[in-house]
Amino acid sequence: MPESVAAKSVEGQTAVASVAAQLTDLIYAEMTPGLSLPSEAEMATRYGVSRVTIREAIKMLAGRGLVEISRGRRAVVSEPSGKALGEFLGWIVQYDPKGMFDLVEVRMSLEIKSVSLAAKRATRPALAGIENMMQGMRDAGRRLEESEGDLAIERRFHQCDVGFHEAIALASGNRVITSLIEAMSVPLERSFFMSRRGKVLRGLPLESTIAAHEKILDCVRKRDSQAAEIAMRQHLEESARDMRAAFDNRPATVKT
Amino acid sequence: MPESVAAKSVEGQTAVASVAAQLTDLIYAEMTPGLSLPSEAEMATRYGVSRVTIREAIKMLAGRGLVEISRGRRAVVSEPSGKALGEFLGWIVQYDPKGMFDLVEVRMSLEIKSVSLAAKRATRPALAGIENMMQGMRDAGRRLEESEGDLAIERRFHQCDVGFHEAIALASGNRVITSLIEAMSVPLERSFFMSRRGKVLRGLPLESTIAAHEKILDCVRKRDSQAAEIAMRQHLEESARDMRAAFDNRPATVKT
DNA sequence: AGACATAACTTATATGATAAGTTCAAGGTT
DNA sequence: AACCTTGAACTTATCATATAAGTTATGTCT
Structure with a gap:
């Protein structure tokens, strides 16, 4: 042999x-x-x-x-995708208690770059993709107000939120950005899910969140990249504040 | 059982x-x-x-x-490290001929964020790490002028260059940034190596490159994050221009 | 104490066998 | 003709077992 x-x-x-x-x-x-x-x-x-x-x-x-x-x-x-990369980011974020905040910090930079490019380069179908997610958020939002606290619908809302950002990344035409943003959503989603189970609710009212996304979409439609950057930054800073607040009055459910 | x-x-x-x-x-x-x-x-x-x-x-x-x-x-x-992630980025960049430019585009955002944070947060030892790499660049640069075209020394120079940026990322105190920048250096290094073998030399004079890094280091030392961002942006835009130029008059050497 | 042999543990690889998926085409039914 | 059934051929999933070759700890001997 x-x-x-x-x-x-x-x-x-x-x-x-x-x-x-x-x-x-x-x-x-x-x-x-x-x-x-x-x-x-x-x-x-x-x-x-x-x-x-x-x-x-x-x-x-x-x-x-x-x-x-x-x-x-x-x-x-495989088709290159951020999923495997997401596992890896989760691994990096794992140890540090502040790892998730590190991630949010980076995400801010990337999302701003992402939306800036998207405003400049978005093709028609890419734009349609973003609008599609926006519509999904509106629908879920409406249904969420009627049936208060339905976790399935809430989950759907959150998925559309994530999808909105991924669609923008796709519209940026930059594969690296697309993969990285897709990747970052993996640990973020996990964190969302866990905070949900820990009874830490998002403090932001729905309309505010929807309006912020609407604003971003509008800027991209108008191809105003600078305004888009600003809108995105505001949106992310707000949600980061919210996350931080949720994190602070968290240990209520553990001992102490 | x-x-x-x-x-x-x-x-x-x-x-x-x-x-x-x-x-x-x-x-x-x-x-x-x-x-x-x-x-x-x-x-x-x-x-x-x-x-x-x-x-x-x-x-x-x-x-x-x-x-x-x-x-x-x-x-x-394992210790979390960007190496595995780098392989993955290489995979993403692989298909697209413009993949490498996508990568450079993203790198610009991250490096700017990185140096901005580093200027604000760098600890003493972290600063020493950056200075160490700077010194390495100076040494290699000097020796490179004497013995023209020594590939080993040139490689050393390039390593210190990469190390400089990684040291800054480390000084940012953000693990995600550190890993991502480390990761991006993998495909970039590969690209450098290949263009080197293809006789496409960097057009930038050594002093210019060294001066740019010196400037960045100086801003970090003074904890002037805004100036650091600007210096980093200039440096990266210059090297991106150089890379693009090298890429354009490339195919002359392919078959030999 | 220090060098060295050795046993115990552990991973690396190969072989052969069985179970259970997928694919595709031949043939039968409507 | 269009649709379903069935089975053969291919392919992966998992197992049991065996051997080789690394690593580590436990000695004994000098």
Whole structure:
């Protein structure tokens, strides 16, 4: 039997690491999202290692968000998305109690850049995407006033809020911004959910939140990037204040 | 004990995914960087799955940069770092020819925020870290003028350049910024290296680059965050112009 | 005390087997 | 002709077991 020539090409590296690196190169060089990797068996013979080794290498790529795995099908190259990155940000934010505030601080910069670019570059369909989310917020807001405290609707509202910002990022035409904002929404969403369960309600009235978004959308429509920046900054500062306030009178539910 | 209760708790999820999720929770909840996970055998019995399943789950975490693996030792929880994130950014930037410019665009926002915070918050040792990198640039710059075109020294110069910006990010006291800037330097470094090999030299004279950094450092020392922002913006805009220019008259060297 | 051999633990990889998904086409029914 | 069924071929998911080769701790011997 051929003794795994390719796999051990670099001394001191494990076969799994080597295969993972080679697969990464392969994907970068000659594959695009949606395409399938070869079958495990085929790769195993190609790289001269066992199926186990191949599987572990693929799991590594999956952890990085480079491929998606599902049973019965070959691994598929992923569309780049912020989700995997979001997990990572969660990890960074984890330790520090002030980690979430760090995140909000960064988010402010990015969102301002994002909306500024969006005002300059948004295409028609991108604009429609933003308006769609805005409409979703209005609807959820209306229904939320009628049935007070419905958590499902509240969740829907929050999703549209997040979606609004993601749509703006998309409209910016900058993929890096899109991914980063998408990523940041992951830990933020988690934090929202937890604060919700901890009975810490958002202090901001709905109309105020909706009006702020409406204002931002309006600036983007008018292609006034400076005004858009200002509107976004105000909106985020307000919601950061709110978050901070919620954080301060929080420990009511724990002991002390 | 029942048959792998924990592993298959959520229907429709594979055992590997389930174990990976549980390990992630475990790490988030009660572990800190440097600690070791249990041995594979122990986890296998604990979660009621085979060693293979445990190994694949761990490989996923390793792909995310959550743990580090080495032979003979148990997996160790990683220090959060931008490196894994950098790979991811590389992936995002990969397709788009303008991806690198998107990255530079985002970097500008973050670096400005970074230096602004650093000017306000930098501690003594953090400042020393920045000064250290500055000194490194000066040294490398001097030696670079004497021995023209030494690639090793040039590389050293570039490392200090990157290190300078990372030191500022560190001084900002914002972990998210630190990680993101560290992450962005990965694809940027790769791009630098490639353009270097393609004989596309930086057009900027050394003194100009050094002076720009000197100026930034000075502003941080004086705790003048506004001036620091301006200096950083100028520096980055200049280097972006340079990069764009280098990119434009590029294809002459491709095939050789 | 210090060097060195060794046992105990641990990960890396391979082989072979079984179960359970997906895909696709042949053939039967309406 | 359009629609469903069925099964074969392919593919991944998981397991059990075995061997090799690292790391660490426990000694003993000088």
